[in-house]
Amino acid sequence: MSFPQPIATNRSATGIPTGKLAVWWVIGSEIVIFGGLLVSYIMLRLFHSGWDAEAAHTNTWFGAINTFVLLTSSLFVVLAHQAAEAGEEKKAFRLIWLTIGGGAIFLINKAIEWSGEISHGLVMTKSVFWSFYYTACGLHALHVIAGMVIMAIISFDVLKKQHMNRVELIGIYWHFVDIVWIFLFPMLYIAK
Amino acid sequence: MNAHAQSSHTSHYVKIWAILTVLFLISVCGPMLGIKLVTLITAFGIAIVKAYLVAAHFMHLNVEKKYVTYLLLAMVIFMVLLFAGTSPDVMTPGGQNWERIPIPSDSGSTH
Numbered sequence: 290m291s292f293p294q295p296i297a298t299n300r301s302a303t304g305i306p307t308g309k310l311a312v313w314w315v316i317g318s319e320i321v322i323f324g325g326l327l328v329s330y331i332m333l334r335l336f337h338s339g340w341d342a343e344a345a346h347t348n349t350w351f352g353a354i355n356t357f358v359l360l361t362s363s364l365f366v367v368l369a370h371q372a373a374e375a376g377e378e379k380k381a382f383r384l385i386w387l388t389i390g391g392g393a394i395f396l397i398n399k400a401i402e403w404s405g406e407i408s409h410g411l412v413m414t415k416s417v418f419w420s421f422y423y424t425a426c427g428l429h430a431l432h433v434i435a436g437m438v439i440m441a442i443i444s445f446d447v448l449k450k451q452h453m454n455r456v457e458l459i460g461i462y463w464h465f466v467d468i469v470w471i472f473l474f475p476m477l478y479i480a481k
Numbered sequence: 482m483n484a485h486a487q488s489s490h491t492s493h494y495v496k497i498w499a500i501l502t503v504l505f506l507i508s509v510c511g512p513m514l515g516i517k518l519v520t521l522i523t524a525f526g527i528a529i530v531k532a533y534l535v536a537a538h539f540m541h542l543n544v545e546k547k548y549v550t551y552l553l554l555a556m557v558i559f560m561v562l563l564f565a566g567t568s569p570d571v572m573t574p575g576g577q578n579w580e581r582i583p584i585p586s587d588s589g590s591t592h
Contacts, residue, residue, distance in 0.1 A: 313549050317556045325561035332564065336572045353509050360505060364498040367539045368491065374486050375487055464540045468532045475524035479512050 343418035351402040352478030362391025372458035
């Protein structure tokens with residue numbers, strides 16, 4: 290049984306395919322979600338000087354490794370998009386799975402980091418700083434997981450040369466997740 | 482896409498990634514100097530540059546319809562408005578008809 294291609298794949302009333310426009314709207318709403326969190330963090334941090342001492346407990350190297358991993362995974366996914374546009378489905382498939390691998394390394398690193406922190410009593414209820422830390426990183430990690438799942442689904446379509454345009458769409462999302470981490474890293478790990 | 486154009490795009494993306502990696506290393510090493518201004522510039526200034534590079538070159542905002550950039554910037558402006566609208570209350574301890582009552586754990590290193 291075959292299904293017709295979704296209208297959003299090709300229809301364009303705005304100069305951008307509707308599916309891609311929808312992703313930009315998602316990114317717009319995500320800016321408000323993460324932005325609201327980060328703006329609240331900045332306000333409270335500037336007011337409470339004692340937060341420096343709390344931030345001193347975060348491990349810069351865990352954050353740095355994850356920053357490098359996400360930057361590199363962003364490169365993989367943009368190359369996957371390029372391969373999909375060129376019709377090289379196997380190369381695109383490989384690059385998508387390298388990106389998923391990057392997401393997995395990120396999450397494993399985060400799990401090890403959190404285990405250490407929790408075992409040292411640095412839990413969510415310890416202070417407002419740690420509430421922000423776990424909320425922001427946790428919300429970000431959920432976005433990483435969502436991106437990995439969507440990419441895995443898309444990768445098998447790509448292998449069949451179907452819906453190749455979706456590689457670009459998930460790529461845009463993944464780059465946004467990378468940008469969020471680019472700001473979380475200095476806020477939570479560098480500013481001590 | 483022909484092979485030459487594809488190879489040129491690949492080298493462009495790798496070049497952007499290399500620049501991002503160098504900026505990332507600077508943002509990690511800068512704060513080690515222990516100078517607050519250097520930390521602010523290397524950590525937050527570079528974060529803005531990195532975000533711009535990813536948005537422009539990886540998300541292709543530099544070749545996307547302009548209104549997408551305006552849409553995203555509008556959301557960022559909402560965040561600035563959120564800060565401007567609420568920070569006078571959150572960040573000032575006193576004011577007209579306003580008294581900030583300290584909570585017991587609101588001092589020292591716990592907050």
